[in-house]
Amino acid sequence: MTANNTSNISFTVNGEKFNNVNVPSRQHLADYLRSQGLTGTHLGCEQGACGACTIEMDGKAVRSCLVLASQANGSDLKTVEGFDDQMMEQVKQSFLKHNAFQCGFCSPGMLMTTKEILLSKKKLTRDEIRSEISGNYCRCTGYQSIVDAIEECINEIN
Amino acid sequence: MKAADFSYHEATNIQDAINIKAKDEEAVILAGGQSLLPALNMRLSSPSCLIDISKISGLDDIKIDGDYLFIGALATHSHVMKNELVLKRMPCLIDILKMVAHPAIRNKGTHGGSIAYGDPAAELPALAVATNAEIIVSGQNGDRSIHAKDFYLGLFETAINQDEIVIGIKYPLLKQEQAILFEEVCRRHGDYAMAGLIANVNKIGNKVNDLSLVYFATGDKPDSADKTAKLYLENGYDYSNLKNSLNSEIDFAGDLNSSSEMKLHLATILIKKVLNKLEA
């Protein structure tokens, strides 16, 4: 089906301005970002269950498959490509060290969820870490190594 | 999958949203999108137009309104969980919302969306029924208030008219001797429950002297079990008696994760699990 309905929107992604772009009304944000070469945002289920598409929208983690591109008008977005500050560099090193990246499909979403955990400044136990990442599926690691990495980040960064 | 084509309208105020909805029968409200967009992506429905109300200001207030705690329709689950008034006056809501989906979904999903959608497996509609909450809707003829127990009519079917939108929910403030207890069984933290129970308890010390039970994820809407609650008050916890009573009172509907027999069993043991919390 071709989309007849479009919206004209402006927003920022990883500090870069996108002004007056036309998007099909039915297009979700993940598809729009991927169409712009930002393929670090992964799509698994497109129904909110897997978490691979999790990005930052105005400072909060959201599912980019469950936000329309049109709804991003005026927003400040950050995707895994923009996770280059000192804290996120340290998080990535910790994931590498603990072998928490395997195929990498879940990684962008896991990194985003880790970022939100660290920004909340909460000292989580391992069980609490598991519950915080319960919305992100990983089919490779068995989660143990991801929990190890996040635990280390909480101890070292916060 | 991808959603079918629709037009998108960002509503500037409530009246604007009501006007469009009144004119176009196939237009639907978009709030947090955390239930609607999965349904559209899976092509379970294909509306003509989405009326985005998420940017209307002033619809996410949380405040005391007389004898009620008022939660604006657009308050997100995350926002409600961090709210001081909720923590002081209705802390059970925070425990309940912890079981609703996952953090990134709670950052978008709204209180009003969950109430209006009327998913039989969702926690908040059952809470609204169990606490005798009022659902405030606004339409072409102004505002009206609907008792939660009259709001849920059947599977995803509510008493909302075509031109109306939910603007907030009013929960009666809890009394000293009252407790709202909650428990659910699910396969994975954040998943929809296989069966869940909200109990509204009136107690003296740890002794229960009045009780109402409302289930979710058991039938086609929040299921009140008044006869069973009465039986419990008379005879205490007796598994087979309560199970028989629940079986006659609720039309259990099995799903992919649990058969109707299993839901009946879970509903029975949930009574014990929930009331054990009084002693904790």
Ligand SMILES: Cc1cc2nc3c(=O)[nH]c(=O)nc-3n(C[C@H](O)[C@H](O)[C@H](O)COP(=O)(O)OP(=O)(O)OC[C@H]3O[C@@H](n4cnc5c(N)ncnc54)[C@H](O)[C@@H]3O)c2cc1C
């Ligand atoms: C993976 C996943 C797991 C989830 N798990 C749970 C769970 O365990 N328990 C649970 O309760 N929920 C769960 N949810 C759903 C979540 O809580 C939603 O946020 C909520 O059900 C709907 O709120 P929303 O604001 O996103 O509504 P939307 O998706 O925007 O709308 C839902 C429906 O309600 C209508 N609507 C929305 N707001 C209004 C309004 N103000 N007035 C009139 N109509 C309105 C819309 O037209 C639509 O039909 C889950 C969602 C996902 C994706």
Ligand code: FES
């Ligand atoms: S693709 Fe968005 S949650 Fe799975």
Ligand code: FES
């Ligand atoms: S590393 Fe492969 S899915 Fe997580």
